[in-house]
Amino acid sequence: MEDGLIAVMIVATLFIGLPWVILHYMTKWKTAATITTDDEVLLEELYNLAKRLDERMDTVERLVASDDPEFTPARRLIADQKKDNQQLRELEALMAEKKGTRA
The missing domain is CATH 1.20.5 (Single alpha-helices involved in coiled-coils or other helix-helix interfaces)
Structure with a gap:
């Protein structure tokens, strides 16, 4: 047993x-x-916020440069340089693809 x-x-x-x-x-x-849907939404919001802050920084630098001719902006990512924006273009393509599949 x-x-x-x-x-x-x-x-x-x-x-x-x-x-x-x-x-x-x-x-x-x-x-x-x-990655969850909430995480995707948060990442998209952070990405959009970063783009807006970058545009604001460009505006501030342009205003300061117009007031002070000796002003030189700090080195940071520049929107029109290919090497700086490769990852951003890939991210934007992924986001556009994701939005296209949701619609």
Whole structure:
């Protein structure tokens, strides 16, 4: 009787317990690797905010430069340089693609 109980527990562990544990953690791994819709919205808002702040910074630098001819703006990313904007273009393409699939 005792041997039969041990055999049933071993079989149950192998065919029920082990697959359950593996599938449970596989599901956890897959859900953790994705970005949520709220995260996408937050990233888009932050991206738009950064673009607006960059435009404001350009305006401030232009105003200061008109008042002081010796003013030289700090080195930062410039909107018309290809090497600075490659990642931004890729991000904008992804955002446009995402909006196109949602519509």
